Amino acid sequence: MTDISQIFAGAQITLPSSAALGLDASTWLIDEEVYDNRIDGVNEHMSSPSPGTMPSGWKAKYLCHDLHNPHTEAFMRVFSQCPDEGTERFPPHIRAQQADPSFEHYEAKARKAFQQGRCRSVPPLLGWGQSVQGEYRPVPGGYITHLVWEKVSGEVLSPEFFWSLSQSRRDLIRDKFRIAYQEILSFGWVPGGQHIGKIIWNEESTDLWISGFHISLRTEKQWSNDVLAHFELIKPPPRGPCDPLLRPRGSWDKWKW
Template structure:
C-alpha cells in the first residue's frame, strides 16, 4: 500500500477546491486514513463492515479569498482506490470496482446540520463526484466535505492521552453533567443548555463508533460540550442513558474488577473514580 493515494497536485497548500456552493483553499494536510478490501471483498480484521476500498485525507482549509481564522474549517476528501492485489491491473479491470459511496460521516453531519444541532460541527458544504478515465478507479467515487471548527479543546487525542483528567475535579463534574443531561434525551424536565447535547446525537441517529475523550470538545469559557470526530460512526437506534457511558468516553474510571461493559452487569458506580 502506498504512503498516500493522493497526488501532490490534489492536496497541495494553496490549491482551491470548488464544492456545491463554496470554494475552499487548502492550508495544510493533517492526516490520511486508508481502508482496502481484498479481492474477496473482505476487510482484514473487520467483521460485519461493508465498505469499498478508499483513502481519505483530512485537510485544514479556509474560504477562498478569506484568510481570517474564523473562516478556517476542516475538509475531508474520500477517494475510491483499487482493491488489494489489483493496484497494477489494467484500468478496465479497476473500473469494474467503481461504485457509489456516501460516507457515514457525511450522512451524520448532514443530518445534524439539518436538525440544527448546536452541539456538533455544522456541515458547511460538500460535493459528490466521480473519477475520470485516468483515475485510480475509473468512474469510482470521490467525495469532498467541509465542516466547521468548533470552539474549545478536545479532551483527548488519538493515542489515548486525556486532557480531561488534568482538569480540576469541579470542571470534570461540569463536563459529566453536560454529557449526562444531553444523553437523557427522553427526560423533558432537563431544561438547561446541556439537555440537547447527547440527545441530539441519539435523536439524529449517529454517534462516534469508538467513543473517547478525543470525541469531545469542551469550551471552558462558554461551557458547551461538542461531539466531534464522526469519521467512524454508528447508528444509535434504541439506545438509552446509562452512567456506564462515562467509562466509554473515559469520563470516569471503573475498578479493574468491574464488568460494567457486560449487559447483565448489576450497576454499581459507588467505587468509580470521578
C-alpha cells in the same frame, strides 16, 4: 471535484451548493494534510447492523480555510475509491469495472443527518460534495466524497486536563456532555472508538461539541452512565491484582466523579 491523489497544500477545492443541507457553493484552500491512509475493501461490520461490502478507498483529512473568508478555518475529509490491491496498474477500462459511484461512507450520512436536523452538538457542516472520478483517475467512475466542517473554538479533552479540574467544573462538563450526547443519539448516530478525545471543550465559553465521526455507528441505544465510563469522564475504583475488572454497569457509588 478532486480526488486524494491531486490534493496538496495550496490546492483549491470547490464544492457545490446544496439546498437540502442549506449550504452555499464554497471554495476551500488546503493548508496542510493531517493524515491519509488506504482502506482495503472490507465488510462494514463495525458500521452496519447488516454488513455490506465497502470498496477499497483512500481516506484523508486536511486543515483548510475558506478562500473568500480566510478567518473561517475548517477540516476537510475526503473519501476516494482506489483500485483493489494488485490491480493498480491494470488499464483504466479494467479498473473502471470496480467503480461504485454511489457509495457513501457512514460519516457522510451521519454528518448530513446532523446538518439537516440542525444539531448543535457537533461542529457544523460547511461544505459537502459527492462526485465521480474522471477517465484517467485511479478508478474511473468511482466515488469521491468531500466533507468540510467548522474548526470550532476549543480544545480536544484529555484525561490529564479533565481530571486536573475542580469537581464543579468536571460536573459541568459531564452535564454538557450528557445533553450533547443525548442530542446526537436522537439522530441515531454515535462516533466509533468512544473516548475522551472525541470531546471538544471551550473552557472560556463552556461550549462543548462531540466530533471524531470518521468511524460512525448507527445506534438505537438510550443514554446511561455507561457512556460516561466509555468516554473516561468517570473512573472505576482502584482494584487489586486479583480483583475482577469492573465493567461500567450496576452501582456507580464507588466510581470517581
